[in-house]
Amino acid sequence: MMNYIKKLLYILKYGGKKKKKPRCDIEAAAELHPDTGGGKGGMAAAESKPSPKPEAARDPSLSISDKLDSNFDKLKGIFGGSGDVVFREFYFGKEKTLRGGLIFIDGLVDKNIINQSIIKPMMYDSSYLCSESECEKTPESIESSLLSVGEVQRESETAKLVSHISSGDTVFLVDGFDKAFVVSTRKWENRGIQEPQTEIVVRGPREGFTETLRINTSLLRRKIKSPDLTFESMVIGQRTKTDVCIAYLKGVTPQHIVDELRRRLKSIDTDSILESGYIEQLIEDSPFSLFPVVGNTEKPDVAAAKILEGRAAVIVDGTPFVLTVPYLFIESFQTSEDYYMRYWFASFLRFIRFFAFFITVFAPSIYLAVLTYHAEMIPTPLLFTLAASEEGLPFPIFIEMFLMLIVFEILREAGVRLPRPVGQAVSIVGALVIGQAAVAAGIVSDFTVIVIAITAISSFCVTSQADSGALLRFICYFFGAALGGFGIVVTILGILISLTKQRSLGMPYLSPIAPLVTEDLKDVLIRFPHWKMTNRPKSLEPEDIRRQGDDQMPGAYRNEQ
Amino acid sequence: MNNKKWKLKKAAVTALSALLMLSLSGCWSYQELNNYSYVVGLGIDKGSSPGKVRIIEQLAVPSALKKGGGKDSGGGGTESFWNVESDGDTVFATIRDITRKVQRKPFYGHNRVLVFGSEVAREGIFTYIDFFVRDSEPRATTWMVVAKNKADEILHHKPHLEKIPADKIEKILESHVYTSSYHNIQIREFVENMLSEGQAAVVPIIEIYEQKIVPSESKEEKGGSSRGDSEKKKPDTVLMINNCAVFKDYKMVGQIDNIQARSYSFVTNNAKGGIIVVDSPDGKEKLDIEFFGVKSKVKPVIKDGVPSISVTVKIRCGLGDQQSKKNYGTPEMLKKIGEKVNAEMKKEIMDCISKSKEMKADIFGFGNEIYRKSPKTWKKLKSNWDEEYKKLDVKVKVEANVEGTATIRSIAKPGEDK
Known part of the structure; x- marks a missing residue:
């Protein structure tokens, strides 16, 4: 028995390092997990063994020379024989004696700019605009007099040139000049700004973030025109070189949040970032927790609102999901529409959402526990109805309910993954199988179906906690089945303890409820009217607490004082 | 690093102990609904031989109570209730003994009425009531009534409107708010009264009232049938609360009539509503x-x-x-x-x-x-x-x-x- 526990501990320990005998640990881990190589040990392994830097290894000389041919060869060597990398050579100048070369990646560049603003002035205008000696002696003048493009840089480091080319810029090399002109020509096909699929609103802006970082920043910029809105760019991922951007509002977002976020992003050392989920999982405070401590949104208005409350956002190129930190538990129950509709109904919806979350986590377990452990708790007429519907069913309630819970999860997953036209078929089959056939065949009782249906519908009310909710539901279900009401209470306590322990970028996850920040309760259960929310949430510690002037309550004589 | 190790160890121990807790407890007192039968009314009478007690348990039959299932009056359909009786020396032993006749263990958490036969009541119910206060299943909020004759006949009387006699008794007791002419009492209140020195308790008496009118349709429709005359002319009977018993030291010592019971409700703050008949100021009406x-x-x-x-x-x-x-x-x-x-x-x-x-x-x-x-x-x-x-x-x-x-x-x- 002890040996078994020790082995289990080993498995759990796998991924962490042993200081004294690191080799032994990896060996032991490899023994237990033969199919996992030692190098894939997650963050910790990456920490100990830096991942290879591909280009630097292949290219010993760091900067380009003044020979066009050697530069071309060097870059061709770096890019290999990739078909989409275009190397264009041409002559220009008064007597067509100057040799120039363009390097760009087809598909990432705006060909109009290259044709009209680079090649055309070089080939035609240069013949009478620049004297040969001038262009030859001071190639800088090419930039000032010939390149009719908005953004031009001069660069000599090969590595940087390569990354510019990869991101869609055009590199212009001139023979005899040891610097390259980097012309900004980025343009590629992208999905237009569409209504987001995940956060549907009845009232509110319909635009959503797209996969392109620049479009996303522009969407935010259009919401917040203040120059304080700062976008801090960085590149993460050894191989993907994904552009990542921290967005925050200077003077509002607390500096320590931005610093901490930057520190965490900088310490990421991985070769690929394909979605913001990678980053989320690499910067979160408690990696073992069921609850998300980093928020995500697809809507610029939501991101803007969070930034305006004193949070920071992380925009990742290649995904429409923007991360927001710190993320508090209470945010799962707030939607953008809460603030767009009037506060009476918005507050009512808050209650509904809290209730729905409770239902979706606890309804199956409470139903099971009450039926199997606490029959005296059920009102007598209801008890008889329940007992009658359970009469003659083949499975114990525990199995029956568990089957239905699993079937629901299968249906949900199938509904998400299947192409839309087939999805409808799934829902029809699901509804018929679960709703009718199972009851008619006498496999499950109709009450079980009702409870599962309520649970399932409730789970869609609080989407950002939907996955944690589903897992908690199962945990709670097993405890409820084994220990009855006591088990459920134990689970609730466990959940509460884990919630209070959570931090999001150092902020207590459960604030403003625990620790209690009385002033912030106006946006928890009840959404106070806008004219009452004079201050930003105190629990986020914004640098500028005031949001609006005093006395914003509208009224006939308000402005006459 | 040491801290991390310790944390992982802690997590592993927690997970293991949670697993053990789940598996070792073995679903203590897990019961499917269908492993129980549900007692809704309980009668206590004198047993067939002296010194014995007879317990009548009224069990609900859920499948007959379900909407659309069963019939509420006899014949071929399933009865909504099932009365089982057993004789024994003591209450608990007799109650347990009933499981020899009832395959599903009776569950007392939903028992609502406790009917004492008048003989038992006059002799003293102390010997019988202890179980209902002591045991964890029966509730202290169970109603108490005394049958005019035997508890047996009260629990066997098929009620109108309701499907189960115990249901009917409970509902009459609850509708005392419209007359206040009887006192409804739960076991807890009864025992509290008995425990308080020198105090007596008032418990309603239930009897079968014979209606003078014989149902007319049974005369006409079944006139030509083969059924005997005695059955066809049988007058309709109803359960009714009439007068209240006075208990002193767990013994029934006398009765008060309905008007006196109403006065009792007035003094003890239990009167909620009802009609008082008085002479008009001029005495004419x-x-x-x-x-x-x-x-x-x-x-x-x-x-x-x-x-x-x-x-x-x-x-x-x-x-x-x-x-x-x-x-x-x-x-x-x-x-x-x-x-x-x-x-x-x-x-x-x-x-x-x-x-x-x-x-x-x-x-x-x-x-x-x-x-x-x-x-x-x-x-x-x-x-x-x-x-x-x-x-x-x-x-x-x-x-x-x-x-x-x-x-x-x-x-x-x-x-x-x-």
Whole structure:
């Protein structure tokens, strides 16, 4: 028995390092997990063994020379024989004696700019605009007099040139000049700004973030025109070189949040970032927790609102999901529409959402526990109805309910993954199988179906906690089945303890409820009217607490004082 | 690093102990709904041989109670209830013994009525009630009734409207708010009364009332059938609460009638609504006065060691019915009616008190009030409380406030209402 526990501990320990005998640990881990190589040990392994830097290894000389041919060869060597990398050579100048070369990646560049603003002035205008000696002696003048493009840089480091080319810029090399002109020509096909699929609103802006970082920043910029809105760019991922951007509002977002976020992003050392989920999982405070401590949104208005409350956002190129930190538990129950509709109904919806979350986590377990452990708790007429519907069913309630819970999860997953036209078929089959056939065949009782249906519908009310909710539901279900009401209470306590322990970028996850920040309760259960929310949430510690002037309550004589 | 190791260790131990907790507890007291049968009513009678007790358990049959399933009256369909009886020496043993006849273990958490046969009640129910207070399944909120004859026949009487007799009994007990002419009592209150020194308790008596009218359709439709005449002309019977039993030291010592029981409700603050019939101020007709709020206050007064009780009853009421065209809707008239109500109620309450004195049963808990006011006085009185109670001076004051004449003043043409 002890040996078994020790082995289990080993498995759990796998991924962490042993200081004294690191080799032994990896060996032991490899023994237990033969199919996992030692190098894939997650963050910790990456920490100990830096991942290879591909280009630097292949290219010993760091900067380009003044020979066009050697530069071309060097870059061709770096890019290999990739078909989409275009190397264009041409002559220009008064007597067509100057040799120039363009390097760009087809598909990432705006060909109009290259044709009209680079090649055309070089080939035609240069013949009478620049004297040969001038262009030859001071190639800088090419930039000032010939390149009719908005953004031009001069660069000599090969590595940087390569990354510019990869991101869609055009590199212009001139023979005899040891610097390259980097012309900004980025343009590629992208999905237009569409209504987001995940956060549907009845009232509110319909635009959503797209996969392109620049479009996303522009969407935010259009919401917040203040120059304080700062976008801090960085590149993460050894191989993907994904552009990542921290967005925050200077003077509002607390500096320590931005610093901490930057520190965490900088310490990421991985070769690929394909979605913001990678980053989320690499910067979160408690990696073992069921609850998300980093928020995500697809809507610029939501991101803007969070930034305006004193949070920071992380925009990742290649995904429409923007991360927001710190993320508090209470945010799962707030939607953008809460603030767009009037506060009476918005507050009512808050209650509904809290209730729905409770239902979706606890309804199956409470139903099971009450039926199997606490029959005296059920009102007598209801008890008889329940007992009658359970009469003659083949499975114990525990199995029956568990089957239905699993079937629901299968249906949900199938509904998400299947192409839309087939999805409808799934829902029809699901509804018929679960709703009718199972009851008619006498496999499950109709009450079980009702409870599962309520649970399932409730789970869609609080989407950002939907996955944690589903897992908690199962945990709670097993405890409820084994220990009855006591088990459920134990689970609730466990959940509460884990919630209070959570931090999001150092902020207590459960604030403003625990620790209690009385002033912030106006946006928890009840959404106070806008004219009452004079201050930003105190629990986020914004640098500028005031949001609006005093006395914003509208009224006939308000402005006459 | 050490910290991380420790954390992982802790997590592993927690996970393991959670797993063990789940698996080792072995689903303690896990019961499927269908492993139980549900007792809804319980009767206690004398057993067939002396010294034995007979327990009648009324079990609900869920499948027959389900909407659309079963029939509520006999014949071929499933009965909604099933009465099982068993004889034994003691209550608990007999109750357990019933599982020899009932395959699913009876569950007492939903038992609502406890019916005592009159024989048992007169002999004393102390020997039987202990289990229902001690055991964890039966509830302290179970209603108590005494059968006029045997508990057996009450629980076997098929009710109208309801499907289960126990249901019917519970519902009559709950509708006491419309007459207040009987007291409904739960086991807890009963035992509390018994535990408080010198106090008696009032428990409603249930009987089978035979209706004088024989159902007419059974005469016509089944006239030509092969059924015997005796069955076809059998008059309809209903369960009914009539009079209340007075228990002293777990023994039934006497009865109070419905009016006395109403007075009892008035004094003990249990009257919620009902009709008082009084003579009209001019004495020419009877008026029905509906009362909807009663507040009473029992105040013990101790003078030179001699206790007396003053009871003040405040009644909110209104005129509910009259026989003449007279207009009673004037303030003076209402005041006069109020005086009539005062007199009537005072008479009734005094009657109830004297009846209780006759039985030497302190049903109102006056002794308790004296004890609370002055424990010293009570110490002297308690050894001889039965006699002292007989001598106890009780003053009753009734203050009725007739608030109106419901929705009309009188059915009379203008000028006619003299």
